[in-house]
Amino acid sequence: MAYEGADYETITLERRGTVAILTLNRPERLNALSAALRGEVAQAVAAVKADDEVRAMVLTGAGRGFCAGADLMGDGAVATGKPAPRNTQAERLDDLLWMGRWALMFRDFDKPIIGAINGVAAGAGFSTALACDVRIGSEHARFKSVFIERAISPDSAMSYLLPRIVGYAEAADIIFTSRAVGADEALRLGLLNRLTSQDELGEAAIAYAEEMTGWPPLALRASKRVLQQNVDAEFEAALRNEVKGLDVAHRALNDAKESRAAFAEKRKGVYTGT
CATH class of the missing domain: 1.10.12 (Lyase 2-enoyl-coa Hydratase; Chain  A, domain 2)
Incomplete structure (x- = not known):
């Protein structure tokens, strides 16, 4: 069922029993992270976190992509410039830029997040997949760091999360070459915990979540x-x-x-x- 009172334009949010399903819903842009989408995701994550009926969340993308990263054609582009030193907690959070605040939001979510990787996860979209506790993907899942192609270094916690999942050398290989990692290799490396067909991905992700939500x-x-x-x-x-x-x-x-x-x-x- 959909959440009552939720009127989103760039995402969808529904609940299936004890599992919430949050879908990035800008398929025409491969679910790129615009400011509007990031704001709606933040609202949805807060709502799910506060809902005691929900014990886990599935995060996925609409269409043929999971998330293409920052919306470089819109208002989601990477911020530039060095933030000035700040003193208060709120100001220190601002020093993280939107990419850091985005990663911290998922880090602070206190229920399991199951990433359902239905297509390409690139740049900050790759980082978003890494921020999930576990990931299940289809044969269309593909991971690409992209950052070095944009003449920048990794952000949105990729440099923290990726080596902890695949090891330093594998992370260096993926980031320094910006090569694509397909579904089979992703499963071998641990980027994916499970692999299923594209047609079954949604239900398989919910079933995966329910393996967890049946416990205390x-x-x-x-x-x-x-x-x-x-x-x-x-x-x-x-x-x-x-x-x-x-x-x-x-x-x-x-x-x-x-x-x-x-x-x-x-x-x-x-x-x-x-």
């Missing part, structure tokens, strides 16, 4: 957060982060009881987040 929601959120925190953490700090995650998960006392009952009765649990 607080435990799911805590698991995402501790994974993010421990990517670069020292060992003892990682252990402390795990303890904090356990504290969050343990707040759902009814889910803990249901988990034990479901295990004992050899059935699938029904979890409420309480």
